[in-house]
Amino acid sequence: ANLMSGMTPAHSKWIGMAVNGLEDDQEAMEWLDKVSRIVWRNIHASHYDTTGDEGLLDHVISGMVAIYVTEGEADSGEPYNFQQWPLHSIYCADSTGKGKIDTVYRVFSLTAEQAVSEYGTEVSDQIQKSAEKKPDTLFQFVQAIYPRRKPGRLELPIASEHIEIKGKKIVRTSGYDEMPVAVARGLVIPDSVYAVGIADDAIADAQTLNEVIKLVLSNADLAISGMW
Numbered sequence: 001a002n003l004m005s006g007m008t009p010a011h012s013k014w015i016g017m018a019v020n021g022l023e024d025d026q027e028a029m030e031w032l033d034k035v036s037r038i039v040w041r042n043i044h045a046s047h048y049d050t051t052g053d054e055g056l057l058d059h060v061i062s063g064m065v066a067i068y069v070t071e072g073e074a075d076s077g078e079p080y081n082f083q084q085w086p087l088h089s090i091y092c093a094d095s096t097g098k099g100k101i102d103t104v105y106r107v108f109s110l111t112a113e114q115a116v117s118e119y120g121t122e123v124s125d126q127i128q129k130s131a132e133k134k135p136d137t138l139f140q141f142v143q144a145i146y147p148r149r150k151p152g153r154l155e156l157p158i159a160s161e162h163i164e165i166k167g168k169k170i171v172r173t174s175g176y177d178e179m180p181v182a183v184a185r186g187l188v189i190p191d192s193v194y195a196v197g198i199a200d201d202a203i204a205d206a207q208t209l210n211e212v213i214k215l216v217l218s219n220a221d222l223a224i225s226g227m228w
Contacts (some may be wrong), residue, residue: 001053002016003056003060004049004052004053004056005060005170007042007168008048008052010043010044010049013036013037013040014040015036015039015040015043016032016033016036017032017033017035017036017039018032019032020090023121025159026160028158031181038142040082041061042079043080045078045079045119046072046079046081047078047082048080048082048166051067051082051083051084052067052082054084055067055084055214057183058084058086058087059184059186059197059200060141060197060198061197061199062087062195062196062197062199063185063186063187063195063196063198064183064184064185064194064195065084065087065183065184066084066085066087066088066090066092066104066108066182066183067082067084067085067181067182067183067184068081068082068083068084068085068180068182069081069082069182070176070180082227083152085104085106085181089106089107089108090104090105090106090107092193092194093105093193094181094193095147098179099100099188099193100148101183101185101193102147102179103144103147104145104146104181104183105142105143105144105145106142106145107140107141107142107165108140108141108142109138109139109140109141110138110139110141111135111136111137111138111139112127112128112130112131112134112135112136112137112138112139112189113131113135113136115127115131115139115141115164116128116131118151118164119171119172122169122171122172123164123165123167123169123171124164124169125166126167127139127167127177137186139164139165140165140166141162141164142162142163142165143160143161143163143169144159144160144161144163145158145159145160145176145179145180145181146158146159147159147179148175151175155187156174156175156176156177157175157176157177157178158175158176158177158178158179158180159171159173159175160172160174160175160176160180161173186198187200188217
């Protein structure tokens with residue numbers, strides 16, 4: 001809660017825009033300030049506060065948070081779409097060796113009915129049949145987001161592929177203008193793209209306290225019930 005209210009409060013503007021060389025241009029600065037206010041309002045009108053709060057739980061405990069950011073659906077009434085991707089479901093990599101995460105794989109599950117609704121006839125025959133007879137059957141998918149080395153004229157620089165795991169089939173290929181997954185990290189583990197959080201310092205104390213409480217409860221058992 002302190003991190004949310006200190007960094008991205010919903011009650012005051014925390015985002016600003018500037019262009020080098022235009023600091024003395026009053027008209028330009030006023031326009032940039034107006035745009036930043038619009039972006040700020042749109043962010044908080046797009047369930048960012050809920051997603052950010054949940055994401056910071058991951059960040060404090062695990063030292064990392066992965067938030068997927070895209071444009072909102074046309075009929076959703078939300079300008080942006082924020083999704084927190086659970087850390088246990090993602091794999092991160094740095095393809096350049098420069099310390100920046102530019103590749104993310106995400107594992108997720110959909111029911112057969114949801115898969116057909118999302119991907120149509122691109123899914124395997126097994127999923128299509130399950131959608132008719134057992135629509136609640138779960139199937140796993142992987143979304144791979146990575147930079148294209150040599151994008152074609154009609155390809156976007158960041159590739160996105162949705163893969164049906166059991167059917168070993170690519171069900172959707174698309175792309176992005178820029179990396180859509182923001183992966184924030186705390187203390188990065190050396191020679192790794194992963195990190196640890198501030199809760200890592202408290203693990204030893206937490207384990208000690210748990211053991212003390214266990215002994216206190218054991219003593220209470222003796223004090224209340226006696227040796228018998």
